[in-house]
Amino acid sequence: MNLEDILPKEFLEPNIRLYSFILLIVIGLAALIAFPVKEYAGYIDPFYSPTLLIIPIIGLFRLTCYAFRKDYNRHLFKHPLQCPALPSADSSARAYTGETSLFMKIENYHRYFMYVALAVLPFFYYDLFVSLTYSGIFVLRLGSILMGLDVVLLTLYVFSCHSIRNLVGGRNDCYGCGLSAKMRKDVYKSQSFLNKHHRTFAWLSLLSIIAVDLFIRALTAGIGIDFVIMHVVL
Amino acid sequence: MNVCIKIFRHDPASDEQGRFVEYDVPFEEGMSVLDAVNYVSNYIDTSLSVRWNCKAARCGSCAAEIDNIPKLMCKTKITSDSVTVGPMRAFPLVKDLVTDITSNYDKLRSIKPFTPGKAQSGVWRMNEDDVVRSQEFRKCIECYLCMDVCHVMRLHNTNYVGPRHVIKAASIDMHPLDSLDRSVELKEKHGLGYCNVTKCCQDVCPEKIQITDNAIIPEKERAADAIYDPIIRLIRKIRGVK
Numbered sequence: 001m002n003l004e005d006i007l008p009k010e011f012l013e014p015n016i017r018l019y020s021f022i023l024l025i026v027i028g029l030a031a032l033i034a035f036p037v038k039e040y041a042g043y044i045d046p047f048y049s050p051t052l053l054i055i056p057i058i059g060l061f062r063l064t065c066y067a068f069r070k071d072y073n074r075h076l077f078k079h080p081l082q083c084p085a086l087p088s089a090d091s092s093a094r095a096y097t098g099e100t101s102l103f104m105k106i107e108n109y110h111r112y113f114m115y116v117a118l119a120v121l122p123f124f125y126y127d128l129f130v131s132l133t134y135s136g137i138f139v140l141r142l143g144s145i146l147m148g149l150d151v152v153l154l155t156l157y158v159f160s161c162h163s164i165r166n167l168v169g170g171r172n173d174c175y176g177c178g179l180s181a182k183m184r185k186d187v188y189k190s191q192s193f194l195n196k197h198h199r200t201f202a203w204l205s206l207l208s209i210i211a212v213d214l215f216i217r218a219l220t221a222g223i224g225i226d227f228v229i230m231h232v233v234l
Numbered sequence: 235m236n237v238c239i240k241i242f243r244h245d246p247a248s249d250e251q252g253r254f255v256e257y258d259v260p261f262e263e264g265m266s267v268l269d270a271v272n273y274v275s276n277y278i279d280t281s282l283s284v285r286w287n288c289k290a291a292r293c294g295s296c297a298a299e300i301d302n303i304p305k306l307m308c309k310t311k312i313t314s315d316s317v318t319v320g321p322m323r324a325f326p327l328v329k330d331l332v333t334d335i336t337s338n339y340d341k342l343r344s345i346k347p348f349t350p351g352k353a354q355s356g357v358w359r360m361n362e363d364d365v366v367r368s369q370e371f372r373k374c375i376e377c378y379l380c381m382d383v384c385h386v387m388r389l390h391n392t393n394y395v396g397p398r399h400v401i402k403a404a405s406i407d408m409h410p411l412d413s414l415d416r417s418v419e420l421k422e423k424h425g426l427g428y429c430n431v432t433k434c435c436q437d438v439c440p441e442k443i444q445i446t447d448n449a450i451i452p453e454k455e456r457a458a459d460a461i462y463d464p465i466i467r468l469i470r471k472i473r474g475v476k
Contacts, residue, residue, distance in 0.1 A: 066431050066451055069430060069431045070431055070432050070433055073430040073431065073432050074432050077430075079385060079430055079432070080385040080389075080432065080434070083303065083383055083432075083434035083437055083438065084301075084302040084303045090385050090389055091389060092389040092390065092391070094389075096386070096389070096390040096392070096428070097428075098386065098392075098394075098425075098427050098428035098429065098430050099427045099428075099430065100425075100427040100428060105427075108454075108457075108458050108461070108462045109458075109462060110458075111455075111458065111462075111463065162451050162452075162455060163455060163458075165452075165455075166452060166455035166456070166458075166459070170452045170455060170456075171452075171455070171456055171459060171466075173364065173407070173408050173409065173410045173412065174360075174361065174364050174410035174411075175361050175363060175364055176359075176360075176361035176364065176410075177410070181361070185361075185363055195447070196447070
């Protein structure tokens, strides 16, 4: 079997954007492993929630996500770079496989990565709880607010997923044909509303994870950017 | 004030290749690109071929590439002193701005038609919400701008049926009384996997149909249900759902 049969043709083209993106991921992962900052003063780094080993699967959840597909297909693979016909980096001379190549068929398994993401989500809520109560009293600090924002954005991102939209009603043609018709219809409509903003949540949640990670790393490095907003003795 | 309109001219019967020809057209307030093209056709060069009909963005006949973006000429106002108009390059050229869109009708016929299941006591009862979802796709005016902007249709020789035909299939698939599932056929026979969700079709649709979000992705997910998800497949088999 040739390499061309497995990898999408786009991988084999001279593509500086793609290679720099892969390099960025490798550097990021190397930094996480070489300079681990698992926990600081009750703050648990989001990359370790619950374990660093989960990152590849969460990474695949994002890489197979419909929101990110648009971005990398346009800006990495340039299929096409932009909608206007000209100038276009795409051409009929370039091979194109879409998601039909053996490698890209993984995009069809997005739902399984989504199930894992759903299972991981409660750990972020637990981390938030720990950050608020780690000293035995309820302490609200800047870091906890950042972690709270992060967990809300992650929840919105996961629950606005297109696979969840299919799961909660997208696959149904008839809401009046079964039990709880109104409830099913309402859930589908609410999820569809979230789904419209899926791309926004995808980016914001990615940024918030990195922001929390950098915040904790800054504290570990001795930069005093955290402060207590309020505390309540339990 | 005049507007410089550059129109693609090519008669395959006599010309080896096409070229853009500049025409000066007197500008009027609220002028559309179609108005300017018609001015050229009526007063400057009557040999110019252009297809148009309703002039109200309802028939989809005057689809063209305006400044390289697929748009309806009648719905596009002239806002600068220069504009470029070319034919839809995803389809074979007939002459000048007219293209041959016959292949679309063959593709439409390849989509399995509405196949109702068992009628309820002889009367078809449908929930309004279910019908609304399917009706979104019936707003399509068949201008084929989505087909023109799709890079798979324009540049890559695949068996992808194209966004217009996926929404046709979705409009029947999502009908509450239809008994068939076309998603697997879309995936395996009509090349749905070639769509890489870059949403250009959705961006150019003059009817604002959410082609990618409400038709293509749901059909992809339904195909994933049937092909890649044995648990869902089993549940649906037990429940006797299509």
